[in-house]
Amino acid sequence: MPNVVLITGAAGWLGGLLAHALRDDPKTPDVQLILADIVEPKAPDGNKAVTIKADLTDKAQVEALFDTPLGIPDTVYCMHGIMSRGSEDDFELGLKVNIDSVRLLLETTRQKTPPGQLIKFIFTSSLAVYGGPLPEVVTPSTIATPEGAYGMGKLTSELLVNEYTRRGFIDGRILRLPTVVVRPGPPPPPPPPSSPVRGPFSPGCIRIIREPLKGLETTCPIGDSLASPELDSLAAWLASPQTTVRNFVIAKHVPASAFYPHTRVVYLPGFTATVRDELDALEKVAGKEVVQLVKFKDDPVNRRIVKSWPAKFDIEYPLSLGFVVDEGGMEPIVRQFKKDVEEGRA
Numbered sequence: 001m002p003n004v005v006l007i008t009g010a011a012g013w014l015g016g017l018l019a020h021a022l023r024d025d026p027k028t029p030d031v032q033l034i035l036a037d038i039v040e041p042k043a044p045d046g047n048k049a050v051t052i053k054a055d056l057t058d059k060a061q062v063e064a065l066f067d068t069p070l071g072i073p074d075t076v077y078c079m080h081g082i083m084s085r086g087s088e089d090d091f092e093l094g095l096k097v098n099i100d101s102v103r104l105l106l107e108t109t110r111q112k113t114p115p116g117q118l119i120k121f122i123f124t125s126s127l128a129v130y131g132g133p134l135p136e137v138v139t140p141s142t143i144a145t146p147e148g149a150y151g152m153g154k155l156t157s158e159l160l161v162n163e164y165t166r167r168g169f170i171d172g173r174i175l176r177l178p179t180v181v182v183r184p185g186p187p188p189p190p191p192p193p194s195s196p197v198r199g200p201f202s203p204g205c206i207r208i209i210r211e212p213l214k215g216l217e218t219t220c221p222i223g224d225s226l227a228s229p230e231l232d233s234l235a236a237w238l239a240s241p242q243t244t245v246r247n248f249v250i251a252k253h254v255p256a257s258a259f260y261p262h263t264r265v266v267y268l269p270g271f272t273a274t275v276r277d278e279l280d281a282l283e284k285v286a287g288k289e290v291v292q293l294v295k296f297k298d299d300p301v302n303r304r305i306v307k308s309w310p311a312k313f314d315i316e317y318p319l320s321l322g323f324v325v326d327e328g329g330m331e332p333i334v335r336q337f338k339k340d341v342e343e344g345r346a
């Protein structure tokens with residue numbers, strides 16, 4: 001039997017990378033992909049794939065994902081969503097996409113599961129579920145108390161995935177991702193007011209690496225100048241796209257019995273970097289004159305959201321499950337992104 005994998009949010013950044021990674025996974029050489037997104041997704045060359053343009057807030061369009069020539073998927077990657085600032089700025093849209101449509105997908109997966117099978121349901125969550133007073137180092141038992149609509153939506157959906165797993169409706173796996181850097185492409189244009197889609201918006205400092213490496217000026221939303229103490233105190237929990245996507249593939253292969261019995265939540269390994277670390281890495285890789293392309297304009301909404309997220313985690317549990325971590329911090333990531341820019345991939 002070939003492996004059939006459904007990816008929602010497949011036209012997005014990580015969904016697109018995952019489709020390629022699954023195609024190249026030696027453990028499933030015959031994988032077949034069902035790729036769905038509200039924007040027409042693009043299939044990677046090689047394996048059999050079906051692409052579907054679908055609004056996943058609509059029941060009929062969700063049901064159609066289980067009615068393709070590829071049949072019922074054995075794994076669902078639930079990755080569509082409205083990103084952090086998008087769901088903070090448009091509360092109703094965030095609820096509809098980040099909670100209601102995830103519930104719809106869970107319930108449809110349950111209804112469509114053939115007797116005697118259990119579909120793996122891999123949900124991409126975020127460290128935005130954390131907030132409030134946090135310990136110096138987050139552990140698997142740290143309670144998640146989000147301080148934003150995005151984190152609240154992710155946490156609500158996590159509870160549903162856990163409950164559906166406990167009841168034996170699905171085999172859920174919940175991945176709390178670090179902030180993934182460096183996102184390629186220009187910042188998305190503002191969507192038309194009637195559109196249900198918001199482009200991705202990261203409150204992190206991706207633009208302070210990406211735009212300067214493309215020779216463009218950019219604005220750092222944290223601090224007022226290169227001397228600002230905020231650059232040293234504001235830290236983030238980061239991972240490269242390569243490692244993140246590798247971990248998505250690993251998530252499919254972790255035996256169900258390896259997870260804690262009471263929860264399927266796993267935060268993925270990452271590393272801690274301050275805004276200053278990011279700028280230092282940029283200087284090392286590209287030189288001082290490139291760092292001078294970074295201008296500063298403090299954005300209190302960004303700062304508040306990012307500050308509420310933890311920046312240090314104990315990664316013993318995710319490592320014990322077989323997940324992997326970036327070695328070497330920001331510098332190799334900036335180097336890789338510079339190469340991607342030079343070779344036209346970013």
Ligand SMILES: NC(=O)c1ccc[n+]([C@@H]2O[C@H](COP(=O)([O-])OP(=O)(O)OC[C@H]3O[C@@H](n4cnc5c(N)ncnc54)[C@H](O)[C@@H]3O)[C@@H](O)[C@H]2O)c1
Binds near residue numbers: 012057101198
């Ligand atoms: N990129 C990160 O740093 C990061 C960090 C933590 C968690 N995550 C999570 O990982 C997942 C993928 O992130 P990404 O960076 O690739 O996001 P992305 O914004 O690039 O992709 C999300 C996709 O969801 C699609 N979408 C939105 N509403 C939809 C709808 N109603 N119906 C169908 N599709 C819809 C969008 O069109 C988009 O292609 C998301 O669940 C995100 O919350 C990402």
